Amino acid sequence: xxxxxxxxxxxxxxxxxxxxxxxxxxxxxxxxxxxxxxxxxxxxxxxxxxxxxxxxxxxxxxxxxxxxxxxxxxxxxxxxxxxxxxxxxxxxxxxxxxxxxxxxxxxxxxxxxxxxxxxxxxxxxxxxxxxxxxxxxxxxxxxxxxxxxxxxxxxxxxxxxxxxxxxxxxxxxxxxxxxxxxxxxxxxxxxxxxxxxxxxxxxxxxxxxxxxxxxxxxxxxxxxxxxxxxxxxxxxxxxxxxxxxxxxxxxxxxxxxxxxxxxxxxxxxxxxxxxxxxxxxxxxxxxxxxxxxxxxxxxxxxxxxxxxxxxxxxxxxxxxxxxxxxxxxxxxxxxxxxxxxxxxxxxxxxxxxxxxxx
Numbered sequence: 001x002x003x004x005x006x007x008x009x010x011x012x013x014x015x016x017x018x019x020x021x022x023x024x025x026x027x028x029x030x031x032x033x034x035x036x037x038x039x040x041x042x043x044x045x046x047x048x049x050x051x052x053x054x055x056x057x058x059x060x061x062x063x064x065x066x067x068x069x070x071x072x073x074x075x076x077x078x079x080x081x082x083x084x085x086x087x088x089x090x091x092x093x094x095x096x097x098x099x100x101x102x103x104x105x106x107x108x109x110x111x112x113x114x115x116x117x118x119x120x121x122x123x124x125x126x127x128x129x130x131x132x133x134x135x136x137x138x139x140x141x142x143x144x145x146x147x148x149x150x151x152x153x154x155x156x157x158x159x160x161x162x163x164x165x166x167x168x169x170x171x172x173x174x175x176x177x178x179x180x181x182x183x184x185x186x187x188x189x190x191x192x193x194x195x196x197x198x199x200x201x202x203x204x205x206x207x208x209x210x211x212x213x214x215x216x217x218x219x220x221x222x223x224x225x226x227x228x229x230x231x232x233x234x235x236x237x238x239x240x241x242x243x244x245x246x247x248x249x250x251x252x253x254x255x256x257x258x259x260x261x262x263x264x265x266x267x268x269x270x271x272x273x274x275x276x277x278x279x280x281x282x283x284x285x286x287x288x289x290x291x292x293x294x295x296x297x298x299x300x301x302x303x304x305x306x307x308x309x310x311x312x313x314x315x316x317x318x319x320x321x322x323x324x325x326x327x328x329x330x331x332x333x334x335x336x337x338x339x340x341x342x343x344x345x346x347x348x349x350x351x352x353x354x355x356x357x358x
Contacts, residue, residue: 002058004300005091006100006293007214008044008282009065011247015218019281037075039066043094049275052301053330057273060297062280063090069104069226069247076230077109078267079199082107085118096315097305098122100296103246111162124299124308125130125308126292128318129326130244131166133291134266136333137320138218138242141264144348145240147217154201155179155216157209157230160187163244166314167220172199179204181212210234218242220266221249232257242266246290248339255339260354265337269294272330285342288334296321302328 010016013032018025044062051057065087072080084105092098099121101112106125109115140240142149155170158164159180168191172178180203182188195203201281205211209229213219217239221230228251235241237260243250244266254263256293268284269291276287284290289297292326299308302325326332336343 002300002303003094003096003097003348004058004100004296005088005094006060006062006064006102006296007065007087007091008104009105010068011103013068013070018206018350021092022335032066033071036066037071039318041065041083041090043090045278045280047144047276047278049273050297050301051273051276052328053272054301056301056303056329058297060300060302061091061094061096063087063099063276065105067104068358071198072104072108073226081114082116083160084115088115088121088123090118092120094138096121098124098296098300100292101125101291102290104224106292107161113311116307116310122299122305122307123310123324124296125310126290126295127163127314128293128309128322129269130266130291130357131163131170131319131335132316133269134163134220134222134242134244135170136268137264137268137336138220138240140176140333141242141262141336142146142218142238143350145238145262145355147238147240149175150216151176153179153215154175154218155181155213156205157181157213157219157221157249157307158245160184160191161222161224162312162314163222164220165191166319167222168197169316170319171193171199171218171220172203174202175218177202177204179206179212179216181206181209181352183207194351217220218263221245222266223249227247228252230254231262235261238357240264258345259351260356262336262348262351263338264343265340266291268337269326269333270332274337283340284337285334294331298322298329298331305323
């Protein structure tokens with residue numbers, strides 16, 4: 001039996017903490033944030049029933065780091081690392097041999113490098129498979145919406161981050177144009193120069209999100225922003241938006257006001273095993289998970305107890321390698337989700353119709 005663990009944490013102080021402690025709904029969010037800072041990490045659930053196509057089996061644990069993205073951004077980084085490492089110790093005590101860093105724990109600081117140096121087990125951010133599923137999901141959604149990827153204008157928001165860089169490079173090899181969107185013009189210029197000899201697409205840059213995505217057919221957004229940065233008026237009619245970020249980059253107002261664009265969550269994956277059970281409700285249908293969780297599980301099933309994806313860079317080679325491992329063990333995309341709910345074929349058909357592509 002292979003063994004793994006995965007770190008989760010509340011994205012919203014009030015909403016997510018209330019799932020376990022309903023009484024906090026009556027408290028101000030600032031009070032909850034204050035209490036979380038001093039709360040100890042906990043074991044959240046025991047994950048069972050995972051079985052690969054190869055016959056390999058795995059069990060794991062969700063372990064909870066009691067910090068929100070806001071706390072991770074505002075607290076001293078040494079305090080944040082200390083809390084993440086303390087969470088990891090729970091996994092080590094359970095016998096896990098690899099641990100995945102979920103949501104903001106994978107991007108805060110140096111992308112898991114310091115955590116790995118203080119770990120007795122392998123560590124991965126899951127970003128390689130996150131890239132793989134973001135691209136695969138975006139391409140499938142584009143096809144449904146009648147967009148030809150080879151002729152498409154793609155915008156990558158958060159393009160100078162680890163996930164964004166690789167998404168941009170891979171889209172740049174098969175699309176007509178790619179706009180790199182980020183906060184630092186210097187970093188964007190440096191990255192654009194790096195891409196110039198690698199890709200066939202026309203490369204542009206933008207530090208303003210609205211300007212960068214307004215003409216895009218496909219938008220992949222992977223920023224590390226704490227609050228939503230994509231508003232309804234920013235998006236082209238009929239576009240596909242793949243929101244990989246957690247917390248999400250796309251405002252909930254897009255769902256309410258734009259019925260002519262297809263917004264999907266990146267990296268929703270079906271887990272192998274008839275009896276697979278996370279024994280914890282994180283908002284997904286049974287036997288499905290985020291791509292970052294899935295990367296941790298498949299590495300365990302493969303006996304690859306190594307620091308697979310760390311730091312601020314993800315290579316194309318890593319994405320290709322993890323895709324092969326996923327196929328070997330039976331991981332695959334599990335349809336589309338949007339704003340934490342499954343999208344039906346009827347809903348997608350309605351979006352196509354509203355976009356004038358029925």
